[in-house]
Amino acid sequence: MDWDEWMSEAARAKAEFATRIGATAADIAVFSSVSEATSAVAIALDFGGARRTLVVSEAEFPTVAHVWLAQERRGARVSWAAVRDGVIDAAVYDSLIDDSTALVSSCHGYFMNGFLQDVARIAARARDAGALSFVDAYQTLGTIPINVRALGVDFLAAGNLKFLMGIPGIAFLYVRPEIVASLEPTVTGWFGRTDPFAFNNKGLDWAPTASRFDTGTPPVINAYVARAGMAIVNEVGPQRIRSWLEILGQRLIDGGRARGLALHGTGDMTGKTSTTAFVVRDSHAVEAAMRARGVLPAARGSVIRLAPHFYNTIEDVDRALDLLAEVTGTT
Numbered sequence: 001m002d003w004d005e006w007m008s009e010a011a012r013a014k015a016e017f018a019t020r021i022g023a024t025a026a027d028i029a030v031f032s033s034v035s036e037a038t039s040a041v042a043i044a045l046d047f048g049g050a051r052r053t054l055v056v057s058e059a060e061f062p063t064v065a066h067v068w069l070a071q072e073r074r075g076a077r078v079s080w081a082a083v084r085d086g087v088i089d090a091a092v093y094d095s096l097i098d099d100s101t102a103l104v105s106s107c108h109g110y111f112m113n114g115f116l117q118d119v120a121r122i123a124a125r126a127r128d129a130g131a132l133s134f135v136d137a138y139q140t141l142g143t144i145p146i147n148v149r150a151l152g153v154d155f156l157a158a159g160n161l162k163f164l165m166g167i168p169g170i171a172f173l174y175v176r177p178e179i180v181a182s183l184e185p186t187v188t189g190w191f192g193r194t195d196p197f198a199f200n201n202k203g204l205d206w207a208p209t210a211s212r213f214d215t216g217t218p219p220v221i222n223a224y225v226a227r228a229g230m231a232i233v234n235e236v237g238p239q240r241i242r243s244w245l246e247i248l249g250q251r252l253i254d255g256g257r258a259r260g261l262a263l264h265g266t267g268d269m270t271g272k273t274s275t276t277a278f279v280v281r282d283s284h285a286v287e288a289a290m291r292a293r294g295v296l297p298a299a300r301g302s303v304i305r306l307a308p309h310f311y312n313t314i315e316d317v318d319r320a321l322d323l324l325a326e327v328t329g330t331t
């Protein structure tokens with residue numbers, strides 16, 4: 001045991017995450033998954049008053065949607081922002097958000113096809129209606145510059161398994177400092193206290209920072225790996241990464257079309273990440289066939305998803321497309 005070093009590492013990992021999103025370490029809580037982070041936000045909300053509606057995008061990763069649906073037992077009502085042709089028209093939110101809205105949950109990048117939502121616009125609409133905004137940035141952090149202050153969001157959650165180049169078992173939550181004092185996440189623990197090491201079992205004092213969302217002993221080992229991955233992304237630089245991924249993403253769109261593959265969602269690189277999906281007949285069989293030949297795509301329902309990162313090359317993208325076309329018989 002080395003509690004001092006463990007606590008320091010958890011704090012350093014929070015700080016590295018904060019750097020990535022333009023926040024400070026005090027605005028960050030640590031969890032073992034995005035599901036837990038989302039539940040922590042949900043349990044801090046009160047659905048007993050006039051604001052009972054949760055506006056949830058149909059592009060949410062299932063786990064996030066499940067957390068919001070589970071709140072219906074606590075008096076909430078989920079209202080869906082519909083996905084059409086693999087994208088969501090931002091104007092859909094305008095008609096859904098009103099003075100009964102408690103929170104708007106809109107993922108930044110769509111896990112199916114990389115479609116990017118204008119979360120700044122959605123957060124502004126939520127704020128104007130007196131509602132909170134929650135963003136799952138798991139599919140975008142590490143691929144594109146993100147500044148939570150510029151976006152104006154109240155909560156942003158992400159894990160480290162994907163483009164942050166970490167491992168499963170750790171995730172972070174940003175809470176806008178101006179709202180922290182108004183929230184009491186009642187799934188809690190000693191790390192949610194002002195001083196966890198006061199060992200006071202009869203005092204429920206809420207930490208003044210986002211730390212009030214922390215619960216038990218943080219996932220310390222995972223924090224080391226997560227911080228190392230985030231440090232690489234921060235060192236390379238999100239803007240440089242985005243510039244290269246725009247080239248690889250465009251290559252995927254153009255190369256997919258040239259090979260007769262059916263693109264899922266938008267073909268406009270300004271509105272998507274490099275993650276690009278193609279509609280295929282049996283996505284799991286296609287994934288297995290490609291993996292057997294050394295290319296690692298992801299089967300997601302009716303699509304096969306290709307998600308290059310900054311270390312990938314044009315040749316990697318062409319090889320993946322050639323193989324996908326061969327396996328699906330378009331060439």
Ligand SMILES: Cc1ncc(COP(=O)(O)O)c(C=O)c1O
Pocket residue numbers: 032033034035036061063064107111136137138139159171
């Ligand atoms: C957008 C998004 N959110 C959340 C998750 C997973 O969340 P959790 O950390 O709870 O497993 C994923 C995993 O694929 C994801 O793509």
